[in-house]
Amino acid sequence: MSNDIFSQAQPSYGPGPRTQVRRLAERGRYDRDSVHAILDEGFVCHLGVCVGGQPVVLPQLYVRQGDVLYLHGAPANSALQTAEAAKVACVSVTLVDALVLARSAFHHSVNYRSVVAFGPAAPVSSSKEKEQALLAMVDHVVPGRSAGTRRPSPQELRATRVTKFHIEEASAKIRDGGPKDDPEDLALEGVWAGVVPLELIVGAVVPDAGVSTPVPSYIASLAGGRLHRQPRRRP
Amino acid sequence: MSNDIFSQAQPSYGPGPRTQVRRLAERGRYDRDSVHAILDEGFVCHLGVCVGGQPVVLPQLYVRQGDVLYLHGAPANSALQTAEAAKVACVSVTLVDALVLARSAFHHSVNYRSVVAFGPAAPVSSSKEKEQALLAMVDHVVPGRSAGTRRPSPQELRATRVTKFHIEEASAKIRDGGPKDDPEDLALEGVWAGVVPLELIVGAVVPDAGVSTPVPSYIASLAGGRLHRQPRRRP
Numbered sequence: 001m002s003n004d005i006f007s008q009a010q011p012s013y014g015p016g017p018r019t020q021v022r023r024l025a026e027r028g029r030y031d032r033d034s035v036h037a038i039l040d041e042g043f044v045c046h047l048g049v050c051v052g053g054q055p056v057v058l059p060q061l062y063v064r065q066g067d068v069l070y071l072h073g074a075p076a077n078s079a080l081q082t083a084e085a086a087k088v089a090c091v092s093v094t095l096v097d098a099l100v101l102a103r104s105a106f107h108h109s110v111n112y113r114s115v116v117a118f119g120p121a122a123p124v125s126s127s128k129e130k131e132q133a134l135l136a137m138v139d140h141v142v143p144g145r146s147a148g149t150r151r152p153s154p155q156e157l158r159a160t161r162v163t164k165f166h167i168e169e170a171s172a173k174i175r176d177g178g179p180k181d182d183p184e185d186l187a188l189e190g191v192w193a194g195v196v197p198l199e200l201i202v203g204a205v206v207p208d209a210g211v212s213t214p215v216p217s218y219i220a221s222l223a224g225g226r227l228h229r230q231p232r233r234r235p
Numbered sequence: 236m237s238n239d240i241f242s243q244a245q246p247s248y249g250p251g252p253r254t255q256v257r258r259l260a261e262r263g264r265y266d267r268d269s270v271h272a273i274l275d276e277g278f279v280c281h282l283g284v285c286v287g288g289q290p291v292v293l294p295q296l297y298v299r300q301g302d303v304l305y306l307h308g309a310p311a312n313s314a315l316q317t318a319e320a321a322k323v324a325c326v327s328v329t330l331v332d333a334l335v336l337a338r339s340a341f342h343h344s345v346n347y348r349s350v351v352a353f354g355p356a357a358p359v360s361s362s363k364e365k366e367q368a369l370l371a372m373v374d375h376v377v378p379g380r381s382a383g384t385r386r387p388s389p390q391e392l393r394a395t396r397v398t399k400f401h402i403e404e405a406s407a408k409i410r411d412g413g414p415k416d417d418p419e420d421l422a423l424e425g426v427w428a429g430v431v432p433l434e435l436i437v438g439a440v441v442p443d444a445g446v447s448t449p450v451p452s453y454i455a456s457l458a459g460g461r462l463h464r465q466p467r468r469r470p
Contacts, residue, residue, distance in 0.1 A: 046281035048290035055283035057327040092292040106391040156341040194442040203432035
């Protein structure tokens with residue numbers, strides 16, 4: 001990765017015309033740390049593009065480095081090509097933390113952390129940058145994994161489209177805490193209210209047929225826990 | 236809900252020009268059952284709209300009934316209003332089931348089930364339809380919940396925008412199973428490969444301050460298990 005994306009580092013991604021959180025504005029954050037923390041915990045984003053004036057939203061894996069999100073796909077990937085050709089693309093990442101059950105149906109909610117980011121996208125042509133982005137993506141999902149794999153061949157790199165999405169403007173939105181019922185509902189008899197936490201938990205790993213190597217510690221240590229227990233801080 | 240949406244029931248949502256799965260076409264499904272099963276397991280979608288030719292993607296809760304997805308927000312919700320005013324909106328739902336660690340970095344993948352749906356959206360004006368949609372949304376996330384809550388008041392219904400998204404064309408895409416390495420990589424020494432399952436697990440519930448009612452059985456039974464253990468079949 002060239003260093004230029006770091007030199008563009010900015011303290012805040014907004015608010016701008018596309019990212020000002022209007023509804024429940026107190027939930028909005030625009031500082032890089034808040035935006036990056038959410039992007040670095042998730043690994044599936046939803047990429048939006050407009051094709052002939054009509055929206056198309058597709059899930060994509062990603063990794064963040066500086067103000068860039070790297071996405072990848074087949075060379076002919078239509079959504080990535082459209083994003084690269086357009087002036088701006090939109091990427092959305094949502095982490096759901098809990099269900100919030102209020103006394104009133106109206107105040108039911110979800111605790112979540114989400115990011116919506118806007119910016120231009122460009123194809124990555126350098127095979128060196130492609131390789132580091134793809135290995136970073138592997139390590140983003142399972143830290144330490146790329147060192148334990150067969151590295152991409154020049155042919156595999158040619159057979160992969162890597163798209164560099166530059167975060168130009170972004171907002172984070174966070175809801176946490178318990179239900180926020182109306183005062184007159186607090187005394188309702190027989191109505192339970194509270195928070196139901198949700199966690200993305202790693203189950204028992206299943207070795208592929210013919211694998212005799214023991215499960216590496218960086219994978220074994222994930223089992224039974226949250227996928228990303230430790231916040232991963234990156235530049 | 237009026238019955239008309241059921242009379243439009245169709246055996247398949249595609250493939251059409253917007254939904255034909257081109258890359259790895261064998262992963263594509265277009266039948267209603269496959270699409271509905273994924274939509275009924277998820278509860279967060281990503282809604283895409285185009286604003287002045289630029290894409291905007293935002294997370295939304297939803298519930299499916301027949302060929303309709305109900306979304307909701309504040310009356311002034313810009314994305315919902317834009318979706319209603321446009322000829323077509325796009326809704327994407329993605330469930331991540333496992334990380335797939337191959338011997339080669341190139342063949343690393345994710346097991347997932349996703350739906351991309353296109354269609355027109357319209358505001359719901361009938362307060363009766365609004366109420367049933369909102370209660371259905373509560374029950375979609377926690378089955379049995381709506382009966383244990385204070386129902387929406389006329390004022391709360393007026394303060395909620397409910398948008399009806401009609402699934403006109405849709406595709407499901409499913410990847411499952413283990414890594415698909417190249418034959419020459421199968422003999423690589425010391426490289427572990429396999430599947431790391433991920434599950435959305437319900438943690439210990441946290442009652443709100445002042446709640447003396449015991450945790451209802453429909454909530455207590457969720458704890459420690461997958462949020463949606465049983466496939467929920469609906470019309």
